[in-house]
Amino acid sequence: xxxxxxxxxxxxxxxxxxxxxxxxxxxxxxxxxxxxxxxxxxxxxxxxxxxxxxxxxxxxxxxxxxxxxxxxxxxxxxxxxxxxxxxxxxxxxxxxxxxxxxxxxxxxxxxxxxxxxxxxxxxxxxxxxxxxxxxxxxxxxxxxxxxxxxxxxxxxxxxxxxxxxxxxxxxxxxxxxxxxxxxxxxxxxxxxxxxxxxxxxxxxxxxxxxxxxxxxxxxxxxxxxxxxxxxxxxxxxxxxxxxxxxxxxxxxxxxxxxxxxxxxxxxxxxxxxxxxxxxxxxxxxxxxxxxxxxxxxxxxxxxxxxxxxxxxxxxxxxxxxxxxxxxxxxxxxxxxxxxxxxxxxxxxxxxxxxxxxxxxxxxxxxxxxxxxxxxxxxxxxxxxxxxxxxxxxxxxxxxxxxxxxxxxxxxxxxxxxxxxxxxxxxxxxxxxxxxxxxxxxxxxxxxxxxxxxx
Amino acid sequence: xxxxxxxxxxxxxxxxxxxxxxxxxxxxxxxxxxxxxxxxxxxxxxxxxxxxxxxxxxxxxxxxxxxxxxxxxxxxxxxxxxxxxxxxxxxxxxxxxxxxxxxxxxxxxxxxxxxxxxxxxxxxxxxxxxxxxxxxxxxxxxxxxxxxxxxxxxxxxxxxxxxxxxxxxxxxxxxxxxxxxxxxxxxxxxxxxxxxxxxxxxxxxxxxxxxxxxxxxxxxxxx
Numbered sequence: 001x002x003x004x005x006x007x008x009x010x011x012x013x014x015x016x017x018x019x020x021x022x023x024x025x026x027x028x029x030x031x032x033x034x035x036x037x038x039x040x041x042x043x044x045x046x047x048x049x050x051x052x053x054x055x056x057x058x059x060x061x062x063x064x065x066x067x068x069x070x071x072x073x074x075x076x077x078x079x080x081x082x083x084x085x086x087x088x089x090x091x092x093x094x095x096x097x098x099x100x101x102x103x104x105x106x107x108x109x110x111x112x113x114x115x116x117x118x119x120x121x122x123x124x125x126x127x128x129x130x131x132x133x134x135x136x137x138x139x140x141x142x143x144x145x146x147x148x149x150x151x152x153x154x155x156x157x158x159x160x161x162x163x164x165x166x167x168x169x170x171x172x173x174x175x176x177x178x179x180x181x182x183x184x185x186x187x188x189x190x191x192x193x194x195x196x197x198x199x200x201x202x203x204x205x206x207x208x209x210x211x212x213x214x215x216x217x218x219x220x221x222x223x224x225x226x227x228x229x230x231x232x233x234x235x236x237x238x239x240x241x242x243x244x245x246x247x248x249x250x251x252x253x254x255x256x257x258x259x260x261x262x263x264x265x266x267x268x269x270x271x272x273x274x275x276x277x278x279x280x281x282x283x284x285x286x287x288x289x290x291x292x293x294x295x296x297x298x299x300x301x302x303x304x305x306x307x308x309x310x311x312x313x314x315x316x317x318x319x320x321x322x323x324x325x326x327x328x329x330x331x332x333x334x335x336x337x338x339x340x341x342x343x344x345x346x347x348x349x350x351x352x353x354x355x356x357x358x359x360x361x362x363x364x365x366x367x368x369x370x371x372x373x374x375x376x377x378x379x380x381x382x383x384x385x386x387x388x389x390x391x392x393x394x395x396x397x398x399x400x401x402x403x404x405x406x407x408x409x410x411x412x413x414x415x416x417x418x419x420x421x422x423x424x425x426x427x428x429x430x431x432x433x434x435x436x437x438x439x440x441x442x443x444x445x446x447x448x449x450x451x452x453x454x
Numbered sequence: 455x456x457x458x459x460x461x462x463x464x465x466x467x468x469x470x471x472x473x474x475x476x477x478x479x480x481x482x483x484x485x486x487x488x489x490x491x492x493x494x495x496x497x498x499x500x501x502x503x504x505x506x507x508x509x510x511x512x513x514x515x516x517x518x519x520x521x522x523x524x525x526x527x528x529x530x531x532x533x534x535x536x537x538x539x540x541x542x543x544x545x546x547x548x549x550x551x552x553x554x555x556x557x558x559x560x561x562x563x564x565x566x567x568x569x570x571x572x573x574x575x576x577x578x579x580x581x582x583x584x585x586x587x588x589x590x591x592x593x594x595x596x597x598x599x600x601x602x603x604x605x606x607x608x609x610x611x612x613x614x615x616x617x618x619x620x621x622x623x624x625x626x627x628x629x630x631x632x633x634x635x636x637x638x639x640x641x642x643x644x645x646x647x648x649x650x651x652x653x654x655x656x657x658x659x660x661x662x663x664x665x666x667x668x669x670x671x672x673x674x675x676x677x
Contacts, residue, residue, distance in 0.1 A: 018565065027521040073563055129613060129643075156613050167561055167614040203612045204561070234563050261566055264519040295570060296516065298642070298660065364642075412659065 001085045003245055003284055007238065009079040010072035018073060018232070022262045025068040025078070026230050030268045033060040039267045039311075046303055046402060047310045047349050047395040051113075054314035061274030061315065062086060065231070070279050073228060074235040081282060089282040095321035097286050099150065099250050101194030101220050104187075106149045108250075108287055110321045111354045113314050114391060118384045119356040122152040122198055122325060123376040126361035130155025131368040135178075138420045139186030141373040141429050143195055147380035150196040150222065152358060154183040157201075158368075167204035176201040176209040180216025198252050200224035205236050208243055219248040222287060227255040229293070230262050230272050231279055245284055253285025254327070259304045260295030266304040266311075273312040277322055288316075289358055291327030297409050299363035300329045301342040303402065309346060310353045310391075317354025326350035328359030328379070331409045333417025334372035335435065338405050340442045343375075344382045344451065345401040348394040351386035364411045369420040374431045374439050381443070385452045397450045461492045468501025468533060472509065475525035480533035488540040498537055498548055503579060506530045510577035514662060520570055527576045550581040551672050555597045556607040557585035558641075559618035564611035567641060567661075571607065574661040580605075580668065591621040598635055604675035605668060610641040619644070620652040627653075636671060640664060 016025075034040070037060040039053060048054060062083075069080040095110040108120040124142045139154045157175040158165060165171045179201040187195040199217045201210040210217050217223070223244040225237050244251060255276040263269035273290055280288045290312060292305045300309070309326050316324050328346050332338030343360035350357060360379050362370060386394060408414055423435040431439065447453045464487050471480035480502075487497040509526040512518045538548055554575055558568045565587050572584045585597055598606050606626075610616040619639045626632045632653075639649050640658045649657035656671070658664035 023521060023524070031521075158613050164617045165614060166617060167612070172614070203614050228563060229566055258520075258566055260516055261520045261570070264521070265516065268519075295520070296660070296662075364645075366645075 001089065001282070003242060006079055006283060007242065010075055010077055010233070010238065013069065013072070013077040013079050015077055017076065018071065021068070021071040021078065022230065026272065027262045027264070029064050029067045030263050030271055033064055033271055034264070034268050036060070039271055041265065041267045041307055046306045046398050047352065047391050048307060048314060049391055049395070051314070051318065054311060054318055057270055057274055057311055058315040058319040060271045061278060064271055064275040065278050068231055068275070070283070071232040072238070073232050086278060086282060090278065090320050093281045093320060093322050094286055095323070097250050097323055099220055099222055100196035101218065104192045104194030105220070106196065108149070108323050108356060110323050111317060111356060113317045113354040114352055115354060116387055118387050119351050120149050120325070121147055121380045121383060122150045122356070122358040123148045123380065124152035125155035125371045126359060127153040127156055127200065128361055128365040128371050129158045129368045132157060132160060134369050134421055134426070136182045136186045136189070137426060137429060138369055138371060138373070139183055140189045141420070141424060142376060143187045143190035143192055144429065145373055145377045145380065147384065148376060150198045151183065151187060152198045153200055153224065154179060154186070154197065165202070167202050168206065172202045172204055173206040173209045176207050177216065180210030180212060183217065184215055196221050198222040198224060203236070205239055208240060211247065222250040222252040224252045224254060225285070227253065227276060227280060229256050229258050231276060233283065241284060250287065251285050252287045252289060253280035253283065254289035254291055255280060256291045256293045258293045258295060259308060266308045270308045270311045273308060274315045277312070277316050277324065281322055287323045287325060289325050289327055291329070297331070298411060299331050299409065300327060301331070301346050301405070302409055303406070306346060306349050306398065306402070309355070310349045313350055313353035313355040323356065324354065325356040325358045328357065329361050329363040331363060331411055331414035332405065333362040333366060333370055333415055334375050335418035335423055335438070336415030337438070337442060338408060338415050339417060340375060340378055340446070341401050341404050343379050344446055345398045347379060347383045348386045348389065348398050348451070351383050352389055352391045352394040357383045362417065366416055367419060370417060371420050372423050372435070374423070374435055378439055378442060381453055382446060382451055385454070388452050393450070400449055460490055464490060464492065465497065465500040468497065469505045471533065472502060472505040472526050472529050475522060475529055477529045477532040480529040481536055484533035484536035488536060494537050494541050495546065495548070498534070502530050502533060506577045507579070510574055513574065513577070520573065523573045523577060524569070527573050530576070551579040552605055552668060552675055553581040553583070553601060553603045554605040554607050555583045555585055555594060555601065555603050556609070557589035557594060558587040558609045558611070559615055559622070560588055560590045561618060562610050562612055562615035563587050564609070567611060568609035571609065571640065571658070571661045571664050574665055575668070578665045578669070591618065591625045594622050595625060595629065595631065603635065605636045605638055607638040607640070607664070610639070610644060613643040616641060616643050616648065619654065623652050623654055636675065638664065638667070
């Protein structure tokens with residue numbers, strides 16, 4: 001099914017209210033499918049080791065999408081799908097995807113559960129608020145980290161000239177253009193002019209203004225779309241998608257299932273998550289990003305989210321060729337030890353479950369530039385090391401890591417961390433001695449816990 | 455004396471309707487309460503308010519999830535409509551902890567966070583008018599002015615849309631209504647510092663914090 005047909009169904013499908021779609025088509029079916037396919041969480045498992053349950057989760061998710069369809073929020077119409085259409089979309093989902101240009105071109109790829117190949121690493125400011133003053137330097141510092149394959153979401157330009165930016169305003173178009181220019185400038189300065197930039201400038205239609213082959217984001221740069229929870233799309237996303245598909249960009253499609261929301265607990269939400277993976281591919285997504293949200297913790301390293309990330313990724317890895325990547329958001333913030341322990345626990349879970357990695361980022365950055373390229377290096381190193389582990393080995397390390405932060409998940413109480421300009425020397429773009437020492441200490445600690453770091 | 459067992463049976467039916475998320479049973483039990491002539495304010499507390507609070511507590515412990523909380527709230531609403539009509543006709547009044555208009559601000563289509571807050575406030579004894587998503591500043595104010603509202607609650611999920619929360623607060627000021635309402639802000643990018651910067655009265659990190667915050671302030675608008 002091509003995009004034209006999807007767009008048409010968004011205008012002609014059955015008309016309903018959002019609440020009815022979510023309660024009757026999503027929630028009610030999840031409850032039935034959880035029982036039918038015996039998808040459950042035992043209250044303690046951090047990494048799922050049950051392959052049969054992963055396969056049942058896949059079947060349940062396919063059935064959910066068939067029963068629910070995808071809700072077009074603005075037209076209030078349901079994009080209904082047949083089993084044949086779903087299977088066709090999955091059959092044509094690319095298992096490898098080129099991006100970037102010249103010597104900096106790279107390929108993202110589908111990974112298997114316990115795949116020994118290193119994961120593809122999307123990392124950068126990850127849409128944390130970035131100041132105009134430090135935007136280029138902090139992105140350059142990320143781009144100079146060689147283990148990062150694609151610069152990720154170079155940061156929200158929340159203010160220009162001290163003025164906050166309204167998404168549909170002329171200022172937002174200007175911000176989108178500067179986002180494109182400055183991101184490109186950053187990768188050039190880092191000596192990687194063709195490095196792919198996975199981008200999403202502002203949450204509005206004028207975001208496409210960042211596109212320019214000379215100075216901005218190119219057709220070889222993945223462009224990010226976000227499905228709305230659960231299984232919903234809006235006009236802005238669909239319009240951007242129409243443009244970027246026609247322009248030829250790799251499509252990076254994200255979704256954020258809510259644990260405790262319409263899917264229920266971690267098991268039910270895992271079904272919704274896998275259905276969202278499939279929906280993303282049907283819509284045209286070529287790299288699919290899972291970023292589970294949690295109704296209480298609002299971050300992704302709690303035990304519910306760890307379990308969900310493992311189960312959903314395994315279901316996808318074992319039953320499709322989808323290129324999956326997992327978002328890593330933490331309670332602890334850059335500059336703290338907790339930050340690294342949390343992203344390591346999730347990276348070990350996601351990578352051994354067949355995912356690539358996206359992140360890390362604090363779930364609640366404090367102020368502007370609350371990011372650390374050095375911690376992104378550690379994240380990439382841990383992710384690479386995880387590809388040498390079995391799930392059972394990873395599970396033991398994750399349990400130890402989880403014990404260190406499980407009582408510190410509250411975002412208000414979690415370590416505040418520091419801003420990029422406090423963690424780095426802005427002249428040399430090198431970490432401060434203190435931040436470097438933190439990195440060395442954490443690396444040693446993770447090695448002692450059994451992470452096979454080089 | 456004969457009314458006592460009947461009263462307990464009606465309270466049980468009301469409670470079970472909430473626990474079973476059954477709007478029809480809730481309406482039926484509420485009608486029985488009206489027909490039997492029992493104290494309807496006691497029926498509100500024993501039959502509906504107590505059970506819905508328990509549902510809120512179970513949600514807090516993640517023993518139940520959003521669909522159950524919403525269905526329980528819907529069941530209570532259905533029964534409460536019957537009781538409220540009878541109480542008002544008799545010259546009485548149901549006490550609410552406060553009346554809230556809630557919505558996601560202009561340009562923002564994210565619904566779930568706001569819906570959770572609305573459901574949990576309702577479960578905790580607030581009267582809630584949910585305006586939906588992409589709500590312009592003027593509509594928040596029109597809705598508040600046309601109902602007996604004390605609290606305007608604004609959700610924003612995006613860094614770029616949170617500045618519309620500022621517009622609501624600013625417009626309230628421009629209309630000379632700023633002191634009339636408690637302006638509550640929340641959403642992923644929103645912080646206490648932002649609430650202070652725009653002159654909002656309160657910031658809630660999440661649904662539980664919203665209930666706690668308003669419970670702590672409710673004397674300010676108690677009738």
